[in-house]
Amino acid sequence: MLKPLTLTAALLSTPAFAADTPLTVVSWGGDFAAMQDAALARPFAEATGQAVRFLDTDDPAGLVKTQVEAGNVVVDVASVGQGAAMRLCAEGDVEPLDPAALLPAADGTAAAADFMPGTLGDCFVPTDIYSTVIAYDRQALETAPRSAADFFDLDRFPGRRALGRTPQFTLELALIADGVPAAQVYELLATEAGVERALARLDGIRDQIVWWDAGAQPIQLLADREVVMAHAYNGRVYKAAEVDGLPLAILWDAQLYEVEGWVIPKGAPQPQRARDFVAYSTSAEAQLRSAAILPYGPPRLSAQALLENPGADGRTTLAPHLPTAPENMANALFVAPEFWADHETQLRERFTAWLGQD
Structure with missing residues (x-):
């Protein structure tokens, strides 16, 4: 040292x-x-x-x-x-x-x-790595979810879910939950078939989604028992559970991690x-x-x-x-900035159009 x-x-x-x-x-x-x-x-x-x-x-x-x-x-x-x-x-x-x-x-x-x-x-020099994870209410669910697919399983895990109102993170999660290996997500999401597959997976829980726009909202939705699971930032979930004492836990499967740093x-x-x-x-x-x-x-x-x-x-x-942590990285996906630089405009248009459908 x-x-x-x-x-x-x-x-x-x-x-x-x-x-x-x-x-x-x-x-x-x-x-x-x-x-x-x-x-x-x-x-x-x-x-x-x-x-x-x-x-x-x-x-x-x-x-x-x-x-x-x-x-x-x-x-x-x-x-x-x-x-x-x-x-x-x-x-x-x-x-x-x-x-x-x-x-x-x-x-x-x-x-x-x-x-x-x-x-x-x-x-750019990185300072920290943070992630978007699946958080869930331990008291509201009879059994703990074990995979990203469980986020989309309304039969075994009934209740509303909170997702960010953005194609980034949401589409990746949907594909991993649909069985796509993390290493293949962006290759598939660059195709029309991949986008359709992600949106179809979201269609399956559409009526049970509560959309959030700010990072504090998914934690508040969980605290208020308005949802049983939420896609949320890991640091906020940690603070809510370990410091504030809320009955929340993190499912690390399919965590989507990013890098912050200095310029x-x-x-x-x-x-x-x-x-x-x-x-x-x-x-x-x-x-x-x-x-x-x-x-x-x-x-x-x-x-x-x-x-x-x-x-x-x-x-x-x-x-x-x-x-x-090695055990938390087992099925993690690095949110690729190059991919989103090339595809964000197109995917945001598609996602916004999907949101507007009846």
Whole structure:
């Protein structure tokens, strides 16, 4: 493990590393930004003397693009999803990031080899992995669901279901529930037959679907007993069950996982300090601190190997609650940003038309 003094010395080697001007980080607000502040920004400030301030928005990537196009960039670092980072990078709105400038693993493994394959980008360094999962009410169901197919089985598991009003996640779940191996989902979903198959599967439970538009809604629907199962974000389910005490559980089969991380806008006011922050906050140590507050998986393999931390409630073991736990990844699907960049417009039109059918 990197010693704090060594890390601090590396960061302070930046010429004129003064903390006169706070580093501005834009993120999503709420529990997520609070986690980033506690696990990443505050330790960075303590190690370097560099203050960090957060700006909250529901569209960090959009804010970056707006500022870059206006030539008035005030953001130094932004937290965005991998798909958004790819678009910003392709359009020249964010800086390239060199993996060689990132901190190595404790055993000296270079950062480029320590991140999960496919997570590092030309302009993007991942901070966490989160997923959309099937959550269910343990008290409302006589038996626990065991597979994604059970989400669509109204005979064995009667009751309404909550799904996001979006083709992304919903169509993938429908195909996996219909027996399509996770590795073949996007190949099939790129075809007309695949789209029809997914919508046909949804037709089977259409009358029992409650659609949600914001991440807090599926948890509230479960808490209010309006639904017995819901497609929801794993971190929200964890908090509701393990911290708030609701009788909820996660079915990890067919979890759909995504990657969040940092980008540096083109023309950022403090580009070198921004790079120092990105390096510090994507170390294995930093990712473990993050996961102990919110149960999102660390993208660094060396961090995954060290997951023996207590959970945020101080009593549960953390690892089984993370998307990256080996047993939870058994039938997982990586939500491919390249696929959605190419097909989102078409699939959204089809999905919206299907929603409007009587």
